[in-house]
Amino acid sequence: xxxxxxxxPLTSDRAASRGRRDESRLCRSTGQRIMLGLALLLIFIIxxxxxxxxxxxxxxxxxxxxxAAIGLNVxxxxxxxxxxxxxxxxxxxxxxxxxxxxxxxxxxxLWLPATAVGGGLAAAIVAPLTxxxxxxxxxxxxxxxxxxxxxxxxxxxxxxxxxxxxxxxxSMSLGFVDFGNLxxxxxxxxxxxxxxxxxxxxxxxxxxxxxxxHRTRFGRSMTAIREAETAAxxxxxxxxxxxxxxxxxxxxxxxxxxxxxxxxxRFVQTDQFGISMGLELLIIAVVGGLGSTxxxxxxxxxISSIPVLAxxxxxxxxxxxxxxxxxxxxxxxVGQVGLLVYGLALVLVMVFEPRGVSHLLRxxxxxxxxxVPRRNGG
Numbered sequence: 001x002x003x004x005x006x007x008x009p010l011t012s013d014r015a016a017s018r019g020r021r022d023e024s025r026l027c028r029s030t031g032q033r034i035m036l037g038l039a040l041l042l043i044f045i046i047x048x049x050x051x052x053x054x055x056x057x058x059x060x061x062x063x064x065x066x067x068a069a070i071g072l073n074v075x076x077x078x079x080x081x082x083x084x085x086x087x088x089x090x091x092x093x094x095x096x097x098x099x100x101x102x103x104x105x106x107x108x109x110l111w112l113p114a115t116a117v118g119g120g121l122a123a124a125i126v127a128p129l130t131x132x133x134x135x136x137x138x139x140x141x142x143x144x145x146x147x148x149x150x151x152x153x154x155x156x157x158x159x160x161x162x163x164x165x166x167x168x169x170x171s172m173s174l175g176f177v178d179f180g181n182l183x184x185x186x187x188x189x190x191x192x193x194x195x196x197x198x199x200x201x202x203x204x205x206x207x208x209x210x211x212x213x214h215r216t217r218f219g220r221s222m223t224a225i226r227e228a229e230t231a232a233x234x235x236x237x238x239x240x241x242x243x244x245x246x247x248x249x250x251x252x253x254x255x256x257x258x259x260x261x262x263x264x265x266r267f268v269q270t271d272q273f274g275i276s277m278g279l280e281l282l283i284i285a286v287v288g289g290l291g292s293t294x295x296x297x298x299x300x301x302x303i304s305s306i307p308v309l310a311x312x313x314x315x316x317x318x319x320x321x322x323x324x325x326x327x328x329x330x331x332x333x334v335g336q337v338g339l340l341v342y343g344l345a346l347v348l349v350m351v352f353e354p355r356g357v358s359h360l361l362r363x364x365x366x367x368x369x370x371x372v373p374r375r376n377g378g
Contacts, residue, residue: 043204048189048193050193053192056190060195061305061308062301063300066203066296066297067202067206067260068086068253068257068258068281069281069300070210070296071251071256071257072086072281073210074210074246074249074250075247076282077289077291077295078222078291080222080227081138081247082135082139084139084142084143085126085143085145085146086281086282087146087149088145088146089252089258090254090255090277090281092251092254093116093118093254093255093259094262094273096114096115096118096119097112097115097259097262098159098268101259102168103159107171108170112256112259114259115258115259116255116256117252119251119252121251124247124251126145131247150270150273163270165267165270167266168266168268170263172191172263178194179194203297213249221237221242225239258273283303283342285299286299287303288357289357289359292355292358294358298361299356303345310337314334320334
């Protein structure tokens with residue numbers, strides 16, 4: 001009897017320890033490991049086999065917006081806080097890249113991480129203000145942050161170029177690998193191909209970080225605050241500290257996206273980081289699926305690509321023209337396709353699947369093997 005009493009606790013402790021180790025793994029099944037490996041291979045195969053600068057640029061744009069939306073998803077999807085100010089942190093990252101990557105001519109290994117640090121520091125400064133409020137007041141304050149950010153950008157022309165914007169060509173060299181002048185097997189690849197690889201490696205790193213974070217005590221605390229903040233506080237969770245960390249993470253991801261956006265466009269302007277981008281990033285997070293792993297990527301692929309594709313192929317799409325005022329015909333101006341897509345996407349998602357497109361695909365089995373498992377049937 002004494003032996004039995006000793007064995008049972010030992011067995012249960014080993015099982016609990018094994019369960020904790022399994023939970024901390026990114027891939028907990030052979031299928032997940034295979035899919036992750038294929039995804040990493042595609043990051044290299046797609047750009048090296050696609051020669052179209054337009055498609056590569058579009059893929060890079062989707063990746064940049066996905067990173068910014070992944071950060072916003074941490075704040076809004078996991079921690080339950082609303083913010084339209086993610087565009088400000090994207091701008092801070094872009095102009096940090098101008099200062100360090102172009103003006104100071106620092107290497108990629110220094111200036112690109114510094115863009116994330118810049119976004120995180122800015123978020124840490126404003127977080128105590130915005131996190132004191134809730135609901136519509138939080139939205140209003142985030143709008144105010146956009147106006148303040150725009151004012152600062154315009155009035156620091158030595159870094160931002162003011163209203164005119166600024167051109168910059170930061171270093172893309174990472175030691176023996178130069179993403180701006182990629183050489184593989186004696187073959188030289190274009191700037192767009194190298195940038196595509198860099199952007200999507202960053203997307204993969206951000207997704208891995210968020211998945212692992214979701215399985216930690218901090219990740220569970222965010223979920224508890226989102227579901228019932230008062231109950232979480234009664235359980236001993238410091239809600240203010242958790243929300244502060246989530247806001248900083250969102251700002252850091254936004255800054256990283258801004259640095260990559262600078263590398264892609266090599267020209268940035270203050271007007272880019274206003275209300276339009278803030279709304280677009282929030283719509284990406286909502287349409288893709290708040291709180292889901294793949295939601296920001298799916299949302300970015302839908303929201304960011306359709307207006308660009310419509311503009312590129314407007315001549316082949318009925319009822320799309322640059323200007324209907326001259327012809328007198330009825331249709332949709334190309335410049336307003338983005339607004340139409342945003343509105344339709346939000347209406348369709350809210351009516352048919354409020355949890356987002358990622359949940360719709362997962363329930364159909366498309367992303368089941370890659371989804372972060374929810375607890376208690378959530």
